[in-house]
Amino acid sequence: MKTKIDQAHKHFLQKERTIKSHVFFTQLLILIAFIGLWEVASRLQWINPLLFSSPSSIGRLFYEKVVDGTLSIHVVVTLTETLAGFVIATVLGTTFAAILWWIPFVSRVADPYLVIMNAMPKVALGPILIVALGPGYSAIIAMGVLISLIITTLVVYNSFRETDPNYIKVVQMFGGKKIHIFKEVTLPASLPAIISTLKVNVGLSWVGVIVGEFLVSKQGLGYLMIYGFQVFNFTLVLLSLLIIAIMATIMYSGVGILERKLRNR
Amino acid sequence: MPFLTVDHLTHAYFSTKSVTTALEDISLEIEEGEFVSFLGPSGCGKTTLLSLIAGLLQPTSGEITIDHQTIHRPHKRIGYMFQQDYLLPWKTIEENIYLGLKIRRTLNDFNRTLALGLLDQMNLKETQSKFPHELSGGMRQRVALVRTLATNPSLLLLDEPFSALDYQTKLKLENLVFKTLKEHKKTALLVTHDIGEAVAMSDRVLVFSANPGRIKSIYTIPEHLQRMKPFDVRHHKDYNEIFQSIWEELNQLEDKD
Incomplete structure (x- = not known):
């Protein structure tokens, strides 16, 4: 009997592995086919190579820029701005949420303003930020913060508010004050919500920073894209885009790892 | 001298509409060591009364005193057990039973040993470093009892603590809670809609x-039944x-509505 179950289990595991490898190879195949088709289409002039470039010229440009050292500064600038925007927005948003939760009067007063600010396209504030903070890093970081701040505040506040009141009663029955409720119940209960806003914020911070760089910067990947666009170098535009995609994915997986670590605690 | 006095208590809930x-006009006295049950149809305010005694709600009028002290907020001599265990899912069992001690800043080695001793009494010592989701409903409610007893309250408020359990677990837990409360000479108020449970556990219903x-x-339950374990009373x-x-009295109450 035991060996039969073992055999079935082995069979089950094998099947799972097969499916997993099939999925992976199909994904790989799609990637290779896409790059290959792009290259062929560009060489045979099915698409305009001036506009759509080609994988090989992007690769060549990447190599050149790495060798002459002109790429790294742009990557570092953009990455720093994005990380700063991401961290500031998350910390500030959670703090605002805590204040709203702590003082119900404030949250009732702030409610319509938060709704308006959330509905407004934050990118439209770009020009005002540049005038207020000057055309530099601070305006770009502010852009990255602003775009995710309100939504972070709202999501985290809602999660604070939706904490099961019975857990709160447990703490109150032990004579717990608001600080105990926050520390022992509300904050830990909201950690999953905070982490899922982190995931959203990764994407939003990139949007804010790239738009900010479009508007003012002299450095960064957003700057490279605008520059490439102006001098009609679309290979440069596509290269920047690719680097952004890869870095955003890495940051997103970073948050995913953090999430798993906290879950397993 | 009664331990707990409820004096002409009235409570109303307000909404804008x-x-x-x-x-309305509740008065009662409870002696130290007594086990009293509140029984009634839903909407009779029995849970509200428990919350008022707990100090979680403020009465509209009237007064509640424990040992001559008026209750305005949760009192340190009162413990509360809920319908469900409400163990904090992100804390281990050990951290959960220390919660009250931690909040009251009385988490010292002596109290730790006491709490762990209680856990051992409930046959749950081996669950100490586990998380609540790894335990069954009955085990979790037992942990909740330990958490409540860890701060050594004199009066226990039991808000239908057995209602979410399956029948067999419920009967076992009734016995266990009864025995534990008698051993530690606690006064207890039980809110329930289960007639049998009220009769089996209480001195007064x-x-x-x-x-x-x-x-x-x-x-008033006859004295020879008061002394027996709930399971034997049944x-x-x-x-x-x-x-x-x-049963007949409750039926009459329902017919009137």
Whole structure:
């Protein structure tokens, strides 16, 4: 009997592995086919190579820029701005949420303003930020913060508010004050919500920073894209885009790892 | 001298559209070491009364005193057990049973040993470093009992703590809670809608009528049943008679509505 179950289990595991490898190879195949088709289409002039470039010229440009050292500064600038925007927005948003939760009067007063600010396209504030903070890093970081701040505040506040009141009663029955409720119940209960806003914020911070760089910067990947666009170098535009995609994915997986670590605690 | 006094207590819930009187003119006295049950149809305010005694709600009028002290907020001599365990899922069992001690800043080695001793009494010592989701419903409610007892309250408020459990677990837990409370000489108030449970566990049963909540009648359980374990009371020949008369009274209350 035991060996039969073992055999079935082995069979089950094998099947799972097969499916997993099939999925992976199909994904790989799609990637290779896409790059290959792009290259062929560009060489045979099915698409305009001036506009759509080609994988090989992007690769060549990447190599050149790495060798002459002109790429790294742009990557570092953009990455720093994005990380700063991401961290500031998350910390500030959670703090605002805590204040709203702590003082119900404030949250009732702030409610319509938060709704308006959330509905407004934050990118439209770009020009005002540049005038207020000057055309530099601070305006770009502010852009990255602003775009995710309100939504972070709202999501985290809602999660604070939706904490099961019975857990709160447990703490109150032990004579717990608001600080105990926050520390022992509300904050830990909201950690999953905070982490899922982190995931959203990764994407939003990139949007804010790239738009900010479009508007003012002299450095960064957003700057490279605008520059490439102006001098009609679309290979440069596509290269920047690719680097952004890869870095955003890495940051997103970073948050995913953090999430798993906290879950397993 | 009574341990707990409820004096002409009235409580109403307000909303912008309506006023609901949950309790009207409740007076009662409870002696130290007594086990009293509140029994009644839903909406009779029995849970409201428990929350008022707990200090979680402020009465609209009237007064509640424990040991001559008026209750305005949760009192350190009162412990509360909820319908469900409400163990914090991100804390281990050990951290959960220390919660009250931690909040009251009395988490020292002595109290730690005491709490762990209680956990051992409940046969749950090996669950110490586990998380609540790894335990069954009955085990979790036992941990909740340890958490409540860890701060050494004199009065325990039990808000239908057995209602979410399956029947067998419920009967076992009734016995365990009864035995533990008697051993530690605790006073207890039990809110329940289960007539059998009220009769089996209590010294006195207070029957409430609804809309607004009032005390309709009081049953004193015969002394020889008071001393018996809940499970044995359920099989005693005198049990059925009391059960029947409370049953009829509750039926009459429902018919009136």
